[in-house]
Amino acid sequence: MINYTEHTLANGLTVLAHHDIDTRMAAVNIVYKVGSRNENPDKTGFAHLFEHLMFRGTKRIPDFDKPVQEACGENNAFTGNDYTDYYITLPAENIETALWLESDRMTGLDITKKALETEKKVVIEEFNQRYLNQPYGDMWMLLRAMAYKVHPYRWATIGMTPEHIAGASLGDVKEFYHRWYNPSNAILSIAGDISEERAIRLAEKWFGGLKGEKLPVRRLPVEPLQSEARRLEVVRPVPATSVTVAFKMGGRLDRNFFDCDLISDLLAGGASARLNQSLVKEQGLFSAANAYVSGDVDPGLFIITGHLLPGVTVARGEAAIWSELDKLKNIPVSDYELEKVKNKFEANTIFGELNVMDKAMNLGFYKMLGDMSLLNGEVDIFRSINAGEVIEAARSTFRPETSSTLIYHPEKH
Numbered sequence: 001m002i003n004y005t006e007h008t009l010a011n012g013l014t015v016l017a018h019h020d021i022d023t024r025m026a027a028v029n030i031v032y033k034v035g036s037r038n039e040n041p042d043k044t045g046f047a048h049l050f051e052h053l054m055f056r057g058t059k060r061i062p063d064f065d066k067p068v069q070e071a072c073g074e075n076n077a078f079t080g081n082d083y084t085d086y087y088i089t090l091p092a093e094n095i096e097t098a099l100w101l102e103s104d105r106m107t108g109l110d111i112t113k114k115a116l117e118t119e120k121k122v123v124i125e126e127f128n129q130r131y132l133n134q135p136y137g138d139m140w141m142l143l144r145a146m147a148y149k150v151h152p153y154r155w156a157t158i159g160m161t162p163e164h165i166a167g168a169s170l171g172d173v174k175e176f177y178h179r180w181y182n183p184s185n186a187i188l189s190i191a192g193d194i195s196e197e198r199a200i201r202l203a204e205k206w207f208g209g210l211k212g213e214k215l216p217v218r219r220l221p222v223e224p225l226q227s228e229a230r231r232l233e234v235v236r237p238v239p240a241t242s243v244t245v246a247f248k249m250g251g252r253l254d255r256n257f258f259d260c261d262l263i264s265d266l267l268a269g270g271a272s273a274r275l276n277q278s279l280v281k282e283q284g285l286f287s288a289a290n291a292y293v294s295g296d297v298d299p300g301l302f303i304i305t306g307h308l309l310p311g312v313t314v315a316r317g318e319a320a321i322w323s324e325l326d327k328l329k330n331i332p333v334s335d336y337e338l339e340k341v342k343n344k345f346e347a348n349t350i351f352g353e354l355n356v357m358d359k360a361m362n363l364g365f366y367k368m369l370g371d372m373s374l375l376n377g378e379v380d381i382f383r384s385i386n387a388g389e390v391i392e393a394a395r396s397t398f399r400p401e402t403s404s405t406l407i408y409h410p411e412k413h
Contacts, residue, residue: 002353004375100206124162135239142406143303183212231404260293260397269341276289325398342385
C-alpha cells in the first residue's frame with residue numbers, strides 16, 4: 001500500500017508526495033505527458049531526442065550530472081509511447097538539489113545548435129546500432145507499421161527513420177520543448193524520508209515560480225478496426241527464423257488489458273508456463289518462445305514470438321502457436337494455474353513497492369494514466385479474473401482477422 005498526498009500548484013504542476021520511513025533516501029520523479037504518440041508523422045523521434053537534450057544543461061547549470069554526483073545521487077530517464085520519465089535518487093537530506101535541478105531544466109533548457117547537433121548524432125547512432133544493425137532490431141518498427149495504419153503508435157519510440165532526427169531544425173526542437181515541457185504538462189512525485197507536508201512546501205518553493213502554459217488540444221486519430229489478417233516476411237542477417245504474431249488489445253485502463261496481461265503470464269510467465277512447456281520442451285519446435293503486452297495507454301498489442309529450431313517450418317511453428325491460443329479459447333484454466341499466476345503478480349507488485357524509486361515512479365505513472373485507484377488496486381483486479389473471463393478474453397482477442405504476423409528468414413549464404 002502506497003499512501004500519498006496530492007497537490008496542484010497554481011501553474012498546473014501536479015505534485016504527489018509519499019513519506020517512506022523505511023529509508024534514508026529520497027526519489028524525485030518527473031513525468032512529462034509527452035511521448036512518441038504526440039509527434040507529427042513527418043517529425044518523429046523528437047520525444048526520445050529530448051530525453052538526451054534534457055541532460056545537456058541550462059544557462060545556469062551547464063553540467064547536470066555534476067551536482068547530482070556531488071549530492072551522492074544517481075539519475076536517468078526513459079521515453080515511451082505515452083510519456084517521458086526523469087528520475088533522481090539521493091540521500092533525503094539532499095533532496096533540494098534534485099528539485100533545484102529539475103525545476104531549472106523544466107523551462108530553462110539551453111538548446112544551442114551545437115548541443116542539438118551533438119545529440120542528433122548520438123540518437124542516430126543509437127538508431128543504427130539498436131534498430132538497424134542488430135538482429136531482429138527492427139522488429140518493433142515493422143510490427144507497429146503493420147498493426148497500425150493511422151494511430152501514432154505505428155512508429156517506434158526511436159522514430160520512424162533516422163532522417164527525421166537528422167532533419168530536426170533548432171526551431172523545430174525549441175517549439176517541441178516549449179509546447180510539452182512546462183509545469184501544466186508535468187507530474188512531480190517525491191518519495192522518501194521526508195514528510196508529505198514538507199515535500200509539498202519544497203515543490204512550491206522550487207516550481208511555484210515557473211510559468212504554466214495551456215496545452216493545445218490534440219485529438220489523435222482512432223485506429224480503425226482491423227478486419228483481415230496482415231502478414232510480412234523479411235530476409236535479414238539473423239541467426240534463426242522467427243515467428244511473431246500480434247493482436248490488438250485493450251488500452252491500459254480497459255478491463256481487457258488486465259485479462260490479456262494475465263494471459264501473457266499463463267503463456268510465458270516463467271519456465272513452467274505454457275509456451276515453454278509445449279513449444280520448447282514437449283514439441284521441440286522453438287528454442288525460445290515468449291508472450292507479452294505492450295502496455296500502451298491507447299489500445300495496444302498482445303505479442304507472441306519465438307525462434308524456430310533448425311528444420312522446423314514456419315507453417316508448423318505458426319500452427320503450434322495457434323493451437324495454444326485455441327486451448328485458451330476452449331479449455332478452462334485450472335484453479336491451480338490461475339492461482340499461480342495471480343500469486344506471482346501479487347508478489348511482483350509487492351516487490352515493486354519496496355524501492356523508494358519505484359514508489360515515486362508508480363505515483364507518477366498512475367497519475368499519468370488518469371486513475372490513481374490502480375496504484376493500490378491492480379492486485380484486486382487480477383484476483384477477480386476467473387476462468388470464464390479468460391476464455392472470453394482469448395476469444396475476443398486472438399482472432400485471425402485481427403492478427404499481424406511478422407516472419408524473419410535468415411539470409412542464405
